[in-house]
Amino acid sequence: MSTDSVVDAIIVGSGPSAVNAAYPLVEAGLTVRMLDVGNRDSKYAGLIPDGQFSELRRTDPDQHRYFLGDELEGIGFGHTGAGAQLTPPRQYVCKDTERLQPIASESFFPLQSLAEGGLGGAWGAGSPPFSAADLAGFPIALEDLQPHYEVVADRIGVSGTRDDLMPFLGPTFALQPPVEVDSNGEGILRRYATQRGVLNKAGMFLGHPRIAMLSREHRGRLANRYWDMDFWSDAGKSVYRPKWTLDELKTFASFSIVSRRLVRSFEERDDGEVVVTAANVDGSGTELHRARSLVLAAGTLGSTRIVLRSMGHVDRRVPIVCNPHSYAALLNLNTLGQGVRDERHSMAQFCLVHAPDGHTRPFTVGHFYSYRSLLLFRLIRDTPLPVRESLTIMRHLSPSLGALILQHRDTPSPTKYCSLGAGEDAPLEIEYSLSASEQRRIDDVEAEITRGLRRLRCIKLKTMRPGHAASVHYAGTLPMSATDVELTTSRDGRLHRTKRVYVADGSVFPSLPSKGLTFTMMANADRIGCHVRSTLRA
Amino acid sequence: MVATSRHRTEPIAASHDAAVLHREAVWFARYLVDAVPSDALIERYVRADARVLQDAPTARDEAVLAFVHRHPWSVGLLDAGTAFMRGAPLLRKKLVVMMAVLEATPDHIAVTAPVEDAGMARLVWRLGRAGAKAAVKLVVGSALCALVVRR
Ligand SMILES: Cc1cc2nc3c(=O)[nH]c(=O)nc-3n(C[C@H](O)[C@H](O)[C@H](O)COP(=O)(O)OP(=O)(O)OC[C@H]3O[C@@H](n4cnc5c(N)ncnc54)[C@H](O)[C@@H]3O)c2cc1C
Numbered sequence A: 001m002s003t004d005s006v007v008d009a010i011i012v013g014s015g016p017s018a019v020n021a022a023y024p025l026v027e028a029g030l031t032v033r034m035l036d037v038g039n040r041d042s043k044y045a046g047l048i049p050d051g052q053f054s055e056l057r058r059t060d061p062d063q064h065r066y067f068l069g070d071e072l073e074g075i076g077f078g079h080t081g082a083g084a085q086l087t088p089p090r091q092y093v094c095k096d097t098e099r100l101q102p103i104a105s106e107s108f109f110p111l112q113s114l115a116e117g118g119l120g121g122a123w124g125a126g127s128p129p130f131s132a133a134d135l136a137g138f139p140i141a142l143e144d145l146q147p148h149y150e151v152v153a154d155r156i157g158v159s160g161t162r163d164d165l166m167p168f169l170g171p172t173f174a175l176q177p178p179v180e181v182d183s184n185g186e187g188i189l190r191r192y193a194t195q196r197g198v199l200n201k202a203g204m205f206l207g208h209p210r211i212a213m214l215s216r217e218h219r220g221r222l223a224n225r226y227w228d229m230d231f232w233s234d235a236g237k238s239v240y241r242p243k244w245t246l247d248e249l250k251t252f253a254s255f256s257i258v259s260r261r262l263v264r265s266f267e268e269r270d271d272g273e274v275v276v277t278a279a280n281v282d283g284s285g286t287e288l289h290r291a292r293s294l295v296l297a298a299g300t301l302g303s304t305r306i307v308l309r310s311m312g313h314v315d316r317r318v319p320i321v322c323n324p325h326s327y328a329a330l331l332n333l334n335t336l337g338q339g340v341r342d343e344r345h346s347m348a349q350f351c352l353v354h355a356p357d358g359h360t361r362p363f364t365v366g367h368f369y370s371y372r373s374l375l376l377f378r379l380i381r382d383t384p385l386p387v388r389e390s391l392t393i394m395r396h397l398s399p400s401l402g403a404l405i406l407q408h409r410d411t412p413s414p415t416k417y418c419s420l421g422a423g424e425d426a427p428l429e430i431e432y433s434l435s436a437s438e439q440r441r442i443d444d445v446e447a448e449i450t451r452g453l454r455r456l457r458c459i460k461l462k463t464m465r466p467g468h469a470a471s472v473h474y475a476g477t478l479p480m481s482a483t484d485v486e487l488t489t490s491r492d493g494r495l496h497r498t499k500r501v502y503v504a505d506g507s508v509f510p511s512l513p514s515k516g517l518t519f520t521m522m523a524n525a526d527r528i529g530c531h532v533r534s535t536l537r538a
Numbered sequence B: 001m002v003a004t005s006r007h008r009t010e011p012i013a014a015s016h017d018a019a020v021l022h023r024e025a026v027w028f029a030r031y032l033v034d035a036v037p038s039d040a041l042i043e044r045y046v047r048a049d050a051r052v053l054q055d056a057p058t059a060r061d062e063a064v065l066a067f068v069h070r071h072p073w074s075v076g077l078l079d080a081g082t083a084f085m086r087g088a089p090l091l092r093k094k095l096v097v098m099m100a101v102l103e104a105t106p107d108h109i110a111v112t113a114p115v116e117d118a119g120m121a122r123l124v125w126r127l128g129r130a131g132a133k134a135a136v137k138l139v140v141g142s143a144l145c146a147l148v149v150r151r
Helices: A016-027 A053-059 A063-067 A088-094 A142-156 A183-201 A242-249 A300-310 A377-381 A387-400 A436-455 A518-537 B004-009 B012-016 B018-033 B039-052 B059-070 B072-082 B090-103 B106-112 B120-150
Strands: A002-012 A032-035 A103-105 A204-207 A255-258 A261-268 A274-280 A286-296 A325-332 A350-354 A364-370 A401-407 A416-420 A428-432 A458-464 A501-503
Touching (some): A002 A016, A002 A300, A016 A142, A016 A286, A016 A518, A032 A286, A053 B106, A063 A088, A183 A204, A183 A350, A183 A364, A183 A436, A242 A255, A261 A286, A286 A300, A286 A518, A325 A436, A364 A436, A377 A387, A387 A401, A387 B018, A387 B072, A387 B090, A387 B120, A401 A436, B018 B059, B018 B072, B018 B090, B018 B106, B059 B120, B072 B090
Parallel strands (some): A002 A032, A002 A286, A032 A255, A286 A501
Antiparallel strands (some): A274 A286, A325 A401, A325 A458, A350 A364, A364 A401, A416 A428
């Protein structure tokens, strides 16, 4: 089958990068067709009543359906890697990926998505912009991104404030006031206020995180209601999901979305068209879609697959980077035994920066999450004590428990690469390992952070390293490069050796600083969308 | 009660037998929250056990579970005795599954929800008591576990 009309742009994917690349094109009246597999949650959204987490636990007899899952998929053993943190209502985001996006690896087990909204349907909404130091090695500068940070911050709604983290998180742009910190986080921030001098001297800074979560009503979405249900439900739409932007895009006449399509490859024709081959995932056969330009935003691994297949690069290695990731389970002595407020949001309560060399040199960023909004059996499962006593202990300690999630920076190396084998359904083969010096740097940074945490009266109970791919921050496969090298992209996201094919997701980041990449990826996608818009108009 | 010989010779798949799982649900809930679970919770445990615990049990798991089936009073001790074992013993997994079932219902919320304002003195007392109980159980349970596994 061949679809008849030629559109201005085809966008592959509907995740954070895709919807933000599409926006400037659609807004300008250009015809945009989005091709996406588009899996959805057809079960849980309608099951979860409005209300506070603690109240639902006390009153809802059907809570087991969403807390444990209809297939009991919320009770898992042994799996601690990427995706282990997904609650049953969020697990649809990775449905079908094992079958349709196979990976072969001994060392790297990534989470991929074929969902409407992509992994953005489950993300933690941490949105720290990159600073000038974070962009070292990129062929673009902070000034190139800054206007797009502004636009995207307004589009998705980011809350935060000016505090000690300003030098690390960059100037304030269209920010909403910060969301409230919970009792657990407040206790640590109060202690920080008394220890600021010593901690800052040691290079440790605390402050409000930048989160794509509303503290004020915005674009038809509600301010967070502090129901502590953000891991389970999107009621009120306070936390940003790409679906909210997709819903806005659908109101434009020039925008269309074709779901249930798995894009396989593209081809540039001499007549100036790009032809995209897509398979219908519910049937057999393929169809062709034609456009004046193509924007790949299928997630780093998805876009890389499409590029390698389209350009005939069998077994050709491309680099990959991913933030090494660890969780420190913390007991906060500042609030032990004290009353806590039920009204809270579930996302990061504060952000920690470890920057012994100041903000112009690489630094490490962590986010603190309280252990609320989840059932205790997950903690009990990992505690080497009899289950009954473990229950007693966890019931008393959990209001003061939390996890500091650290993302360490990552740069390409010969031991981190992926390649695509021959054949239509060949898996993406990935090898990833850290060098001894990289691991040593991580250990040293974590040891220093642990010392700082002690001064904050936070005791580290355990460090968990859930595996190489567990940060779910994948990048660097088709890096932006100032020189025209095959399998790299220009500073405007155009795939070198093509005329009209662009890449707008994490693939184009040459390296990853110690921060979630998604907000910057969305800003960069907007930037690339603006560039495509001007080339199409020209 | 299930006969010893049967458990010595039959694979643990037999423990997916609904009647056995029903009994387990009752023993485990009594151990964990001092209460008899409703029929709905028992059914949920039976379903969860079948869905979540599909790995083949080891000989050690078989021995421990067979002992629990014969002597339900031993659940707590064997739970403690297996707490430090590598590879998450089946009994512990089953208890965690039951714990999840008991947590995700309003029925037992009074004994499963976080205690939010115990005050420091009460907190220290309760944690100390739980810690001491756990320590005694670990010692006795490890000895019992060694016996059960060796038999
Ligand atoms: C639990 C969790 C928490 C996270 N928290 C944070 C955080 O706090 N901060 C942060 O910065 N990042 C976070 N992330 C990472 C973030 O979700 C990803 O970086 C982001 O979603 C990537 O966006 P993307 O648009 O590039 O790709 P994806 O979100 O992976 O979306 C890919 C899209 O492409 C489509 N697609 C893929 N292949 C094809 C194909 N061949 N044909 C058609 N369509 C295709 C999919 O259907 C999907 O719509 C988190 C992720 C998870 C899972």
